[in-house]
Amino acid sequence: MIETPYLLFLGDAPDQLAAKVAQGIKDWRPENSVGQFRMQGCGADLGLTDMTLAEAKAAGAKTLVIGVANRGGFISPEWRAVMVEALEMGYDIASGLHNLLRDEGELTAASQTHGGTLHDVRVPSVGYPIASGVKRSGKRVLAVGTDCSVGKMYTALAMDAEMNKRGMKSTFRATGQTGILITGHGVPLDAVIADFMAGSVEYLTPDNDADHWDHIEGQGSLFHASYSGVTMALIHGGQPDALILAHEPTRTHMRGLPDYSLPTLEQLRDMALPLAQVVNPACVVAGISVNTQHFSEDEALAYLAEVEARMGIPAVDPFRQGAGRLVDSLNTI
């Protein structure tokens, strides 16, 4: 559990894209941040108030969150100096960088002296159980993709936001670094030991009120040779009541696998649903989420209409249209 509110560290991010973790936090949990911290040469701007460490501390900030990718794969002396100062001032620090905070001697020393916690959200901090498969109360929805990085996290966050807007009981359940930083907790599933993957998802999505929805962040794809085992553990650990099929229609091959073409939405449905029904026989495919960012508005709407007519379930781009029709569909379950 990462303490909020945050000060978002953008460092010397060369452009907006490099600060996409911070952007995600600002977009989805604006109430979690008091401001942004930028260094000389920073080319990113979230439109939040620029603050020094001291100003943000005075405004209540508890945790300095590294919201930017580091260049060159190491934590630069300039970044480190800011982090040490933050620890000296009583901040915790949270990071999803490949380079772990705990591997930096200066940071662990300052953390020990001043009592601040170093959250490396890429690394599990819990000893997860082996999955029991026991049916849990409450409802769960999981987006499964024709490929990796097609908008599964965005879809889950958008459905969660829509349910919150409607006053429904709803929680986004993070399974990746960005999601964990956005919400302050979750399971870094890709770093969990094989035997405990499904158990970690059960741990993440416990018994809940009968009318509460968990929106479980998807990972990988059943059709992606590198990561399908992670997807499988999500399906069986998550016990979804509903699947959302996620797709990006302009991909020419599976991400990082040039020899592999994408499956059709029908193939994804026919593979994922029987697997989900192993643990939850009542599971249904409730909708389709299409990332149409490479289409014009007209192309997008035509594509969505065609898919919806073909598959017989709502097909939307939650970025263009919101997730209202997906939530409507979940409400019929």
Next chain:
Amino acid sequence: MIETPYLLFLGDAPDQLAAKVAQGIKDWRPENSVGQFRMQGCGADLGLTDMTLAEAKAAGAKTLVIGVANRGGFISPEWRAVMVEALEMGYDIASGLHNLLRDEGELTAASQTHGGTLHDVRVPSVGYPIASGVKRSGKRVLAVGTDCSVGKMYTALAMDAEMNKRGMKSTFRATGQTGILITGHGVPLDAVIADFMAGSVEYLTPDNDADHWDHIEGQGSLFHASYSGVTMALIHGGQPDALILAHEPTRTHMRGLPDYSLPTLEQLRDMALPLAQVVNPACVVAGISVNTQHFSEDEALAYLAEVEARMGIPAVDPFRQGAGRLVDSLNTI
């Protein structure tokens, strides 16, 4: 790579079942052991020559292999004394126990002083890559089960033994502790980090001669909520040319999951084959391996005949009948 030949440590095993790892080594790689080491009160006997550490050393033994489960979940002072003496004499030690050798101060000290290696085969010793999905040369067969512990390892070892007998090119590829101790190398798949599971299987089964068969040891089951992700990674990392369906027909529920009934062989086939064809479109289901240990000979033969007629592919119990007909079927691919 564990150096052979072994001296098999049976310790104070209360009965034969407690020494099943040693039994597996003796059954499948008799040439790998020079003898057995038994302590007072040992109720197991592999029928190998009883040897002292010195006698086995003189006979060429390189590694003391812990072939027995430990009682109470700790390494007893009596065991430890034998292990320290073995290290002093120049042995390596290999173990698949939950308690790691490396966590025992006396053993690491003796290992450092005398140069012997401590092999904890439950723990990966390699930094595995992320799977590339690139098609590899050579042929691979994987047993997938309706449940865990239905005979997948036995089936793979029996097919490998049959191919060796016929002079075919063949390698058993271990993915679990017992398999690794039997053959001296492999990947402890259930302990690999999620993101690297499929990559570790690719690493284990590299390019090979076009007429070479890898017999990949299966793990878990696509229908087992706790471990299905591991099975999925085996299917996509292994790129099997052939699947063998493995089944134990008297199970009343999935192992450890009292609420889950077993799938039918047809359900297993229809789930596993399309998933395997994602990475190897030519993959086929080549045969069925049934563990009929709870049937009489007549019951077993009747059951196998019924399954074979129903499914249209060879159905055998390799323990009763050998794996000849499964290998015949692989030879048609």
